Amino acid sequence: MKKDLVMQSNIEEFIEIEGKSGNKFTLRKNTYGVLVSDVNNPLSCVSVSNDSLSIDLWTGCPWQCRYCHVQGTYNDLRNEGRMLKIPQRRSNFSVKEIIDALVEHPFFTSNETIISIGTASTEPFSEGPVVESTFEIMFEFIERGLKNPFWIITKGGIPKHKKQSMAKIVQAGNPLMISICWANNPNTIEPVNNNRFRGVEEAKEAGATISWHLRPIVNEWSGSERNIEMMMLWVNKNYHNMIDSIVPGGLRWTEGIEYGLTELSGIEMPKIPKKDNVKYFSPSLWKKISKLSKELFPGVPLYQKSSCCMSKMLGTPSINLVQHLCKDECEESICPIEQRQICASYNPKKIVNEGLQKIFDKLNLDIKAIGITDNYQIMSEPSMINFTYAINQTVKKELAKGGYYERKSSG
Ligand code: SF4
Structure with a gap:
């Protein structure tokens, strides 16, 4: 039953672990925002990830960024509490089986729901089977005639020999956003030192939209004025015409990220507010970047929130x-x-109320709509605080759809 299925995303289990220092950390047992925690269900490979549903076939990542949020997922920690370096399939479910289950889930809307790949697990453009599976997923949607937008967030550079595949995706009517993450963090923080913009010309020619995610910028690692200026000059010189938007941002805090940095890598926790899943970015850095951006990238949008580059696309x-x-x-x-x-x-x-109730009903949630407050909080019975991030975020995304229900009813 759909209602039971949806309520499975209201389950969040936590596990307390002890780090080498003796400090205790509370980690999530399963992927943050996962649709179904039960590993015998194909939807254990899909999670609500900010603005998208992320499909995660793999566990482990060759990039091993020391601040990786996956370190907060207990089930993704294998060797001595670390993420695997060589990705392994997280289940035996095929891409077809996962997408069969996904398209039936009330949180999925054909042609609308943004699909990201690997956001909750790995580098989607890692060479070998991972990158092949990333394209397999996108083509599975296309074969079904689904025109859902795709969002790939990568530090790997654009894979070679994929220009034609990317062009087919875009020509099929599926908008493709590739967000390149680069903040020139030291290799003690991001061990893989590569040109993240490699192959971006091919992606652009294929019709992809490119955003440069200048993140995470952390004062203690990459926040010097010199580093910011160097990066912006370099990207301007080499890839100026390739960039459709720039999205600077800071580091998110979770207990899992703190556990990974301090206990697994012995790195001092940067001074950021300890607020679960909240990113910190210093206002003075924003000013600096904003000034440079106006000078070096006139006409290129600069966003504080990553969802804005997708809204614009x-x-x-x-x-x-x-x-x-x-x-x-x-x-x-x-x-x-x-x-x-x-x-x-x-x-x-x-x-x-009527529209809000339609959202709850469409999502198969047994919630009674009361209204929306002046500061845009949803009032309901039971209150939304009784529900997980996965449910709250999905309701918010439906609400954000810009009069979806109004348009439908007015024909
Ligand atoms: S106007 Fe819209 S897209 Fe632009 S910055 Fe504001 S929220 Fe983002």
Whole structure:
């Protein structure tokens, strides 16, 4: 039954572990936002990951970034509490089986839900079977005639000989966003030192949209003015015309990230606020980047929130309600006027109780809508605080769809 299936994403188990120092850490047992924790279900390979549903076939990652959030997932820690270096399949389910289950899940909407690959597990462009599986997943959607957008977040550079495949994806009507993460962190923090922009020309020619995720910038690692300036000059010199948007950002804090950095890698925790799953980015760095961006990348949007580069690509109001929930970040971003108008045209408060109830019903949630407060909080019975991140985030994404229900009812 769909209701039972949906309630499986309301299960979150935690495990306390003790680090070498004797400090205790509370980790999530399963992937953050996972749809179904039971490993005998193909949806144990799918999770709500911010603005997308992430499909994760693998566990382990060759990149081994010391701050990786996967270190907060107990079941992904294998050798002496570490992530595997060579990715292994996390289950025997095939891509077809996972997508068969996914398309039936109420959290999935054909042609709309953004699909990311490997966001909750590994580098999706790792050479060998991982990169092949990334393309296999995208082509499985295309073979089914589904035009869902894809979002690949990578530190691996664009794989060789994939220009044609990327072009086929875009020509099939599936928007493709490739977000390249590079903040020039030292190799004590990101051991793999590679050109993250390798092959970006081919991706652009194939019709992909490229965002440069200048993150994580951490004062203690990569936040010097010299480093920021060097990166922006280098990207400007070599890849200026390839970049569709720039998205700087800081490090997220979770107990798992702190566990990985301090206990597994012996690295001192940077001074960031300890607020679960919240990123910290210093305002003075934003000012610096904003100034350089205006000089070196005029006309290229600069966003504080990563969802904005996707909203811009799709031409929809903010997919994460940034214009209402994070007004300061929206206003400080450098965003084209046409996109600002699109975002401004949608106010979720217009979705009164009836619309909100339709969202709960569509998602098969036994929740009674009460309303939306002046500061855009959802009022319901039972209250949303009784539900996990996976459910709250999915409701928010539905609410952000820019009058989806209004458009439908007005034909
Ligand atoms: S208007 Fe604001 S919320 Fe919308 S895309 Fe631009 S920066 Fe993001």
